[in-house]
Amino acid sequence: MSGEEKSAPSNFIRQIVDQDLASGKHSAIHTRFPPEPNGYLHIGHAKSIVLNFGIAEDYRGLCNLRFDDTNPQKENVEYVEAIQKDVRWLGYDWDGRLFFASDYFEQLYQFAVELIEKGKAFVCELDYERMRDYRGTLKEPGKNSPYRDRPIAENLDLFQRMRAGEFPDGARVLRARIDMASPNINLRDPVLYRIRHGVVHHQTGAAWCLYPMYDYTHPISDALEGITHSLCTLEFEDHRPFYDWVLDNISIGCHPRQIEFSRLNLEYTVMSKRKLTQLVSEGHVEGWDDPRMPTIAGLRRRGFTPAAIRDFCHRIGITKAENRVEMSVLENCIREDLDAQAPRRMAVLRPLKLVIENYPEGRIEALEVANHPKDEAQGMRKVTMGREIYIDRADFTEVAPNKQWKRLVTGGEVRLRGSYVIRCEAVVKDAQGEIIELRCSYDPATLNANPEGRKVKGVIHWVCAATGVRAEVRLYDRLFTHPTPDAVSGSDFTYLINPASLEVLTDCLVEAALAEATPETPFQFEREGYFTRDPKALGLVFNRTVTLRDSWAKLEQQP
RNA sequence: UGGGGCGUGGCCAAGUGGUUAAGGCACCGGAUUUUGAUUCCGGCAUUCGUAGGUUCGACUCCUACCGCCCCAGCCA
Numbered sequence: 001m002s003g004e005e006k007s008a009p010s011n012f013i014r015q016i017v018d019q020d021l022a023s024g025k026h027s028a029i030h031t032r033f034p035p036e037p038n039g040y041l042h043i044g045h046a047k048s049i050v051l052n053f054g055i056a057e058d059y060r061g062l063c064n065l066r067f068d069d070t071n072p073q074k075e076n077v078e079y080v081e082a083i084q085k086d087v088r089w090l091g092y093d094w095d096g097r098l099f100f101a102s103d104y105f106e107q108l109y110q111f112a113v114e115l116i117e118k119g120k121a122f123v124c125e126l127d128y129e130r131m132r133d134y135r136g137t138l139k140e141p142g143k144n145s146p147y148r149d150r151p152i153a154e155n156l157d158l159f160q161r162m163r164a165g166e167f168p169d170g171a172r173v174l175r176a177r178i179d180m181a182s183p184n185i186n187l188r189d190p191v192l193y194r195i196r197h198g199v200v201h202h203q204t205g206a207a208w209c210l211y212p213m214y215d216y217t218h219p220i221s222d223a224l225e226g227i228t229h230s231l232c233t234l235e236f237e238d239h240r241p242f243y244d245w246v247l248d249n250i251s252i253g254c255h256p257r258q259i260e261f262s263r264l265n266l267e268y269t270v271m272s273k274r275k276l277t278q279l280v281s282e283g284h285v286e287g288w289d290d291p292r293m294p295t296i297a298g299l300r301r302r303g304f305t306p307a308a309i310r311d312f313c314h315r316i317g318i319t320k321a322e323n324r325v326e327m328s329v330l331e332n333c334i335r336e337d338l339d340a341q342a343p344r345r346m347a348v349l350r351p352l353k354l355v356i357e358n359y360p361e362g363r364i365e366a367l368e369v370a371n372h373p374k375d376e377a378q379g380m381r382k383v384t385m386g387r388e389i390y391i392d393r394a395d396f397t398e399v400a401p402n403k404q405w406k407r408l409v410t411g412g413e414v415r416l417r418g419s420y421v422i423r424c425e426a427v428v429k430d431a432q433g434e435i436i437e438l439r440c441s442y443d444p445a446t447l448n449a450n451p452e453g454r455k456v457k458g459v460i461h462w463v464c465a466a467t468g469v470r471a472e473v474r475l476y477d478r479l480f481t482h483p484t485p486d487a488v489s490g491s492d493f494t495y496l497i498n499p500a501s502l503e504v505l506t507d508c509l510v511e512a513a514l515a516e517a518t519p520e521t522p523f524q525f526e527r528e529g530y531f532t533r534d535p536k537a538l539g540l541v542f543n544r545t546v547t548l549r550d551s552w553a554k555l556e557q558q559p
Numbered sequence: 560u561g562g563g564g565c566g567u568g569g570c571c572a573a574g575u576g577g578u579u580a581a582g583g584c585a586c587c588g589g590a591u592u593u594u595g596a597u598u599c600c601g602g603c604a605u606u607c608g609u610a611g612g613u614u615c616g617a618c619u620c621c622u623a624c625c626g627c628c629c630c631a632g633c634c635a
Contacts, residue, residue, distance in 0.1 A: 015575095
């Protein structure tokens with residue numbers, strides 16, 4: 001791999017952990033990663049995973065994986081399984097501490113009974129509309145529900161009958177009894193339980209028709225698991241008073257501290273689960289693991305490594321500031337990792353036939369070429385050379401466009417990577433005037449040696465016609481044409497999808513050594529970028545993970 | 560004057576009263592190079608949203624103002 005993994009930089013949450021350890025508030029740290037199984041994990045989740053599991057790792061603490069499965073209407077097992085797979089792939093292990101909020105349904109119910117007994121919760125019969133009206137607005141206080149002062153015994157009876165299934169969906173709800181005039185809307189008697197008949201929960205089946213709300217479930221789940229630091233994103237900051245209220249009003253001997261940090265936003269992609277789901281369901285992409293998706297599964301299929309993703313999560317930091325990270329940061333992470341480890345190979349994406357006229361007919365040479373320019377341990381491989389080879393169309397032009405051009409040109413010389421120096425003697429065109437073949441000569445004295453009396457600047461890659469293998473190559477570009485597609489409200493953001501986000505090249509020619517490539521093994525196709533074999537396609541198909549940095553492309557833009 | 564947050568270079572982000580205001584990405588030079596890659600050197604905020612104030616000294620403390628984000632699901 002790419003050597004030692006850099007340690008995670010500190011951040012304000014780690015500083016709080018340091019203080020809690022130093023003050024003796026805690027002697028051990030326990031975090032948790034709590035996804036809702038209603039979609040695949042994305043790079044934003046990776047930020048949270050690396051934070052939570054990373055802290056546990058560095059402080060020799062524990063991190064649980066817990067599914068926040070309180071809304072059976074949106075959740076399913078496919079996601080439960082995919083999420084576990086992705087967390088493992090990222091390099092983390094919950095050591096058997098896999099939990100579901102639904103594991104706690106009975107306890108949650110009993111705590112609700114306790115709240116009722118203490119006069120801290122009541123059964124409300126207001127319908128959706130009226131409940132909204134009673135809630136007030138951001139600037140005006142709400143009004144007490146007419147059911148708010150129901151006798152405890154009646155609440156107890158009603159709540160038990162809600163569980164027993166005596167009421168239809170929406171007819172009754174259990175609410176906390178806090179303060180309808182609170183300036184914090186989350187404290188205006190929030191709903192604790194709602195009724196949902198006829199849905200089969202992926203974990204509890206049909207055992208319940210009563211489901212707890214996230215705000216009520218989360219603090220209790222955390223406390224039950226002995227979590228010390230409950231890390232979540234900024235939008236839950238307003239909910240923290242309620243998180244604390246729940247734990248302060250039930251008999252539970254643990255009170256985790258909730259700390260909020262900002263979500264990750266990445267340029268040219270979307271991160272909201274709703275939008276990602278829409279991309280999949282409407283067929284804008286091939287699926288959750290489409291290599292253009294910012295999902296863990298997509299990045300994996302694209303050829304990203306867990307180490308690069310972890311590195312990225314470290315580089316972007318943890319703060320409370322809104323942010324929108326540039327793609328180049330992610331790209332730099334994967335390039336850095338792959339440059340160090342990926343064996344080099346040659347692949348011609350847009351083939352142009354080239355015949356070396358003074359090269360003996362029928363002769364095939366096996367040349368030894370280094371697998372890596374700096375890592376000798378990667379050894380050498382055999383690459384065959386013959387009279388007919390293919391080079392990339394972009395590496396030849398009849399007349400050099402400028403003095404900086406260092407590829408092949410009519411009458412000019414260029415080095416074939418790991419092979420000889422050749423000179424273009426003539427160009428063959430078809431009836432339409434399109435170049436279909438190059439006639440060249442080679443200098444036999446230039447194998448592993450520089451030519452005498454002249455210097456050849458350019459080096460291009462090539463593939464032997466006799467042994468090269470056909471392959472399909474998929475080139476990916478950013479999924480959106482706009483840096484902040486998330487800023488577009490509603491569901492019409494799809495018009496910002498980049499029509500050129502996927503380019504499929506079906507006539508590529510790759511060196512023979514690539515025929516047995518396996519998925520998730522990275523290769524650098526010299527002068528092109530990093531590629532890995534697609535795990536789903538039937539034939540020999542490669543996905544481009546990322547291009548090489550290309551300072552020539554920048555020069556070309558200029559006059 | 561509803562409540563809760565945030566504002567350090569193009570993008571992230573250190574900094575927690577005494578420093579020349581870290582680092583990464585990006586960008587701009589230049590060297591090396593059988594990948595226009597990598598690597599290597601060098602450059603890149605007299606200034607920390609703005610304006611005042613406290614202090615011998617402020618990005619760090621105080622005040623006011625400005626800007627941006629979140630909250631009125633029986634979603635999470």
